[in-house]
Amino acid sequence: METTRTKQAALNHATFLERLAAHRMIASIKDPRHIETALSLRNQLSGVFLLTGHIGVIQGYVDVFKQHELPVFLHLEKIGGLSTDNYGLDYLAKVIKPTGIISTKTNVVKTAKKMGLLTIQRFFLVDSEGLDNIAKSLALSEPDIVEVMPARIPDIFDKVKAFTSLPIITGGLLYEPEQAESCLRHGAAAISTSKPELWKCIGSSLLTTR
Structure with a gap:
């Protein structure tokens, strides 16, 4: 079982990284009414971050995105009724089976990765101390991908890239394509x-070329 999980995690990782390189845009869904829009753009998106729903409906949401071959990540602090202890994360990995998870919590990221889930650790930068915390947390949790927020401080990415080679996703306070x-x-x-x-x-x- 663990070998199967490891192989699936490696496949999910490779697939998502390919989509990141190809499309460079992720739909963060806070309103279920936007699910159809994301599905209609599935060939133009790297994947979906789900920031809405609860334990009673989340399986259906995940299944829909998987049916359309669109990687889907659950932001665990935004999903109602889903425990982030070992039992909850094991249930998530075995039953709900998203591509991966997003969390701000180092211990949750570390445990989810052991469960065979692709992991994204989200950080909020408010001062230089926050930058130091990123370096310390990454050493402990070893996520697959980093998300840094808010996006309106783009020059900070160079500083983050100085201590990690992981892909950096960013979002928050974006209003214009520029x-x-x-x-x-x-x-x-x-x-x-x-x-x-x-x-x-x-x-x-x-948005489509480097």
């Missing part, structure tokens, strides 16, 4: 945003 483009120019691997109007900007040359 703001997303600035993040990509400064080294972000992809943009995550909950604004459907920005999901549709992926045709821009700056």
